[in-house]
Amino acid sequence: MINWSKDYKQTSELLDRFGSPLYVYDQAIIARQVEKYRAAFADFPVLVRNFFAVKALPNPAILRLLVDAGMGLDCSSIPELELARMSGVCGENVIFTSNNTSDREFAAAVEAGAIINFDDINLVKRYLSSDFPLPEVAFCRYNPGDLELGENSDIIGRPSEAKYGMPHDQIAQAYKLLRDAGVKRFGLHTMLLSNETNHEFHEKIANSLFGLAAELSRELGIEFEAINLGGGFGVAYRPEQADFDIGKFASDLAEIYRSAGLMEPCAPKIYTESGRWVTADSGFLLTRVINRKDTHRSYVGVDASMANLMRPGMYSAYHHIEVLSNRSDFNPEALETIDVVGSLCENNDKFAVQRQLPVTKPGDIMVIDTVGAHGHAMGFQYNGRLRSAEVLLSPNGPRLIRRAETADDHFATLKNLQGKETNVSTN
Ligand SMILES: Cc1ncc(COP(=O)(O)O)c(C=O)c1O
Numbered sequence: 240m241i242n243w244s245k246d247y248k249q250t251s252e253l254l255d256r257f258g259s260p261l262y263v264y265d266q267a268i269i270a271r272q273v274e275k276y277r278a279a280f281a282d283f284p285v286l287v288r289n290f291f292a293v294k295a296l297p298n299p300a301i302l303r304l305l306v307d308a309g310m311g312l313d314c315s316s317i318p319e320l321e322l323a324r325m326s327g328v329c330g331e332n333v334i335f336t337s338n339n340t341s342d343r344e345f346a347a348a349v350e351a352g353a354i355i356n357f358d359d360i361n362l363v364k365r366y367l368s369s370d371f372p373l374p375e376v377a378f379c380r381y382n383p384g385d386l387e388l389g390e391n392s393d394i395i396g397r398p399s400e401a402k403y404g405m406p407h408d409q410i411a412q413a414y415k416l417l418r419d420a421g422v423k424r425f426g427l428h429t430m431l432l433s434n435e436t437n438h439e440f441h442e443k444i445a446n447s448l449f450g451l452a453a454e455l456s457r458e459l460g461i462e463f464e465a466i467n468l469g470g471g472f473g474v475a476y477r478p479e480q481a482d483f484d485i486g487k488f489a490s491d492l493a494e495i496y497r498s499a500g501l502m503e504p505c506a507p508k509i510y511t512e513s514g515r516w517v518t519a520d521s522g523f524l525l526t527r528v529i530n531r532k533d534t535h536r537s538y539v540g541v542d543a544s545m546a547n548l549m550r551p552g553m554y555s556a557y558h559h560i561e562v563l564s565n566r567s568d569f570n571p572e573a574l575e576t577i578d579v580v581g582s583l584c585e586n587n588d589k590f591a592v593q594r595q596l597p598v599t600k601p602g603d604i605m606v607i608d609t610v611g612a613h614g615h616a617m618g619f620q621y622n623g624r625l626r627s628a629e630v631l632l633s634p635n636g637p638r639l640i641r642r643a644e645t646a647d648d649h650f651a652t653l654k655n656l657q658g659k660e661t662n663v664s665t666n
Pocket residue numbers: 292294295313336430432433434469470471472512513514515516612
């Protein structure tokens with residue numbers, strides 16, 4: 240694997256060719272993660288399959304790579320179902336995990352033949368009393384409420400405060416309604432963690448889910464053909480942080496699975512829907528320094544902003560930054576304490592706060608690491624800022640997989656308004 244992101248010349252050429260700021264994904268790193276997942280679960284007693292969470296990196300060129308490697312896709316909206324279709328995936332290779340679901344969304348999921356994962360008992364009731372066909376297979380999303388899962392709940396919230404899923408009695412009722420309506424095939428789902436590198440919390444969830452599956456099977460006489468543990472496998476955003484140990488997780492999970500009494504008569508498959516762990520490490524946001532400002536603090540302004548990467552502003556998330564320069568007076572050892580800022584009229588438009596970084600000048604490059612999941616996808620257009628292009632570093636060289644937005648894209652929704660009804664909706 241070439242460490243291109245430490246090479247000023249190569250990085251600068253990418254910016255000259257595709258524009259700055261720029262998202263770059265390294266295909267070799269995606270392939271490495273896919274292989275780690277496959278190897279970890281190779282000896283698991285049943286099939287384990289990841290349904291990549293499309294929301295993490297909704298680019299068909301990358302979804303295609305993951306699908307070709309055997310992953311399914313996890314979608315939560317109509318455009319994500321369309322992205323799955325564009326990536327050549329349909330039917331039970333797609334799980335539709337939405338919440339607060341509209342009838343239009345159910346209809347789109349039915350049309351795609353996707354597995355429907357119900358988030359709420361009222362949605363089950365509405366679905367069953369509408370004209371939708373009986374689901375071939377129905378999943379329900381569990382929320383245990385009081386499961387203690389450590390501190391890392393900022394993104395998804397504690398189960399008891401999270402809007403997702405059904406508590407024990409409601410989920411039992413939901414399966415009963417589905418069973419009585421004639422559904423024959425079932426799955427059980429939960430998603431309680433986000434960016435959690437401690438495998439023990441993921442195991443705790445699996446344990447609770449396996450117990451629930453065994454209990455519901457006994458009580459309702461239904462069989463679960465798959466148990467979906469959700470996503471949330473963490474990544475090391477800081478260089479000193481430990482990675483999620485997927486090998487240890489897989490071997491512990493196999494033990495938990497064996498002792499949960501799920502093997503007879505029909506052993507359920509295990510699904511996960513990891514997004515971040517699969518692609519975060521592969522993504523780099525390249526940006527050029529455009530100004531420095533020394534007032535009450537020292538600020539280095541770059542040409543990317545929170546509109547390109549929302550995580551630091553939204554979650555105070557740490558992203559490691561590397562500085563590259565071809566100046567003869569550049570000294571990577573000479574550090575100063577600065578805030579790295581964008582140009583939005585928002586004071587939380589900062590990629591780093593009071594961070595020690597090498598002294599830069601305009602024209603130098605900053606490489607913001609670990610942005611390959613929930614990065615470009617969470618971009619927005621506030622202040623008239625536009626989202627950057629995306630480039631895939633493939634074995635055949637850099638490949639543009641999304642062009643940068645233009646002013647015309649930004650103004651498109653203001654044009655042709657008079658008397659025009661649009662039938663394209665993205666909710
Ligand atoms: C239902 C669901 N599944 C999977 C994911 C993917 O999470 P991660 O990318 O942290 O693995 C999310 C993230 O928001 C989610 O909401």
